[in-house]
Amino acid sequence: MSPGVDGLTINWAPRSADLARIGPGTDDPDEAVSYLGIMSTAIVTGASRGFGLALALELAGAGWDLVVDGRHGEDLGRAASRIDAAGRGRVIPLDGDVTDHGHLRSLVEAATSVGGFSLLVNNASLLGPSPQPLLAEYPVEVLERVLATNLIAPLRLIQLALPYLRQTRGTVINVTSDAAVEGYEGWGGYGASKAALEQLSNVLAAEETGITIYWLDPGDMNTRMHQEAFPGEDISDRPLPATRVPAVMRLLDGNHPSGRYRAADLLAEEVGA
Ligand SMILES: NC(=O)c1ccc[n+]([C@@H]2O[C@H](COP(=O)([O-])OP(=O)(O)OC[C@H]3O[C@@H](n4cnc5c(N)ncnc54)[C@H](OP(=O)(O)O)[C@@H]3O)[C@@H](O)[C@H]2O)c1
Numbered sequence: 001m002s003p004g005v006d007g008l009t010i011n012w013a014p015r016s017a018d019l020a021r022i023g024p025g026t027d028d029p030d031e032a033v034s035y036l037g038i039m040s041t042a043i044v045t046g047a048s049r050g051f052g053l054a055l056a057l058e059l060a061g062a063g064w065d066l067v068v069d070g071r072h073g074e075d076l077g078r079a080a081s082r083i084d085a086a087g088r089g090r091v092i093p094l095d096g097d098v099t100d101h102g103h104l105r106s107l108v109e110a111a112t113s114v115g116g117f118s119l120l121v122n123n124a125s126l127l128g129p130s131p132q133p134l135l136a137e138y139p140v141e142v143l144e145r146v147l148a149t150n151l152i153a154p155l156r157l158i159q160l161a162l163p164y165l166r167q168t169r170g171t172v173i174n175v176t177s178d179a180a181v182e183g184y185e186g187w188g189g190y191g192a193s194k195a196a197l198e199q200l201s202n203v204l205a206a207e208e209t210g211i212t213i214y215w216l217d218p219g220d221m222n223t224r225m226h227q228e229a230f231p232g233e234d235i236s237d238r239p240l241p242a243t244r245v246p247a248v249m250r251l252l253d254g255n256h257p258s259g260r261y262r263a264a265d266l267l268a269e270e271v272g273a
Contacts, residue, residue, distance in 0.1 A: 040089070040116030041065040043107050043161070045098050045153075046124030047083070048075040050223035051175065051241040055121065058245045060087030067092045067110045069103070069124070090114055098124045098153035099145075108160045118170035119252070120161045122154035122197075125175065130228040132186035143189045150193035155200060162208065171212045173248065174201045176260075178217050198260060205258035213258040214251055218244045 042059055046052040048070030056068050060083045068083065070076040073095035080093035092110045096103030111117040126149035128142055154174055165172065179187040180194035201215035220226060222238040247263035250256075 040118065041067065041111050041114045042119035042121065043067045043069075043111050043117070043157070044121040044123055045069050045107070045157070048072065048079040050225065051218055051221055051244065052121070052123040053079050053082070054241040054245045055123070055248055056083045056091075057086045058242075058249060059119075060084070060089060060091065062249070063087065063089060064119070065089040065091070065114045065116075067094065067107055067114070069094050069096055069098070069107060071095065071097050098157065099148045101156060104153065104157045104160055107157065108164070111161075112164055116168065117161070117164045118168035119173070120157065120165065120170070121173045121175065121248075122157060123173075123175045124153070125150050125225065126190075127225050127228050128189045130231050132190065132229065134186060135188040138189050143192075146189050146193050147196070150190070151196045151200065154197060158204065162211075165211045166208070169210055169212075171214065171252065172201075172204070173251070174198075174213070174215045176201075176215050176217050178219070178262075180217070201260075212256075214256070215260050216248065216251070216263065217261070218247070218263045 040063075042064045044052050044056045044059070044066060045068075047056040047066075047068035052068070052070075056066055056079070060066055064087070066083060066087075066089065068076065068080060068091065070079070070093075076093045076095045080091050084091045092114070094103070094106050094110060096106065098104065108117075126146050128146045129139065133139070158172055161170075161172070164170070174197050176194045176198050177191070179191035180198045182191070184191065198215050201213050205213040218241070220238045221241045221244060222235050223241055226235055226238060227233075244263045244267075247261070247266035250266045250269065251261065
């Protein structure tokens, strides 16, 4: 679809969810242009590998412009080349640490400079010690870093992004874990950070009714983080992260209300189970 507004041709198709939010249309060109930008730009943190990279590749293929990050510039550069090749849109890689407030500002500035910033995916995460210690022995200075990465950084990024996401009636996806709700031995530090992220998401959804907030448990995946959680174990039986990405696309293409979702449930829904 190539809708034209005042001679402007934009080559992408709006998502069904966007169409549902907007309704039958508008006679106001400014509103229409704003609408046309609604789906276009996403920030995905932690997109140099694992689930973040798999998601960024899929979003690029679906026509999104992307702002992506990761701490290691070379890894991120390689990932950005792949993301660039997967889509027609722009890819802006910004290496940095999500615990750095200045870096978070740069991410939002980049997304707003592209225009149509409407999706924020808080995916970057820190597991903590490997192997993971019992809480009785958990080094609290490491827990502070885990919380800074998995809880404080997502909130800061949401705070910076909210003024723009309100304008575009956008979406926040906070990537969480079953460790947020299960009492697995050794998962107390990481699990507490994800539980706090889930409750933050829950309250945010009640407060920000003009945008959509999802908190998503992707399930076990064969990634570096998962290997760190199970050092020395063969994790090759775990699903590749790309197999979980359709769950996110299901959220973005559907009309699911704000809330907690499990990728496994969304994938089952997709095949009509
Ligand atoms: N894998 C699983 O089984 C599993 C299960 C449940 C939930 N999750 C969740 O899924 C998400 C993705 O996990 P994953 O398994 O794909 O992890 P991963 O393979 O370790 O990838 C993590 C990504 O985040 C980046 N990153 C880490 N710390 C960062 C920081 N402080 N600032 C910026 N970027 C940072 C990494 O790049 P750099 O190292 O270069 O920074 C990398 O791109 C996480 O939220 C995780 O908690 C995973």
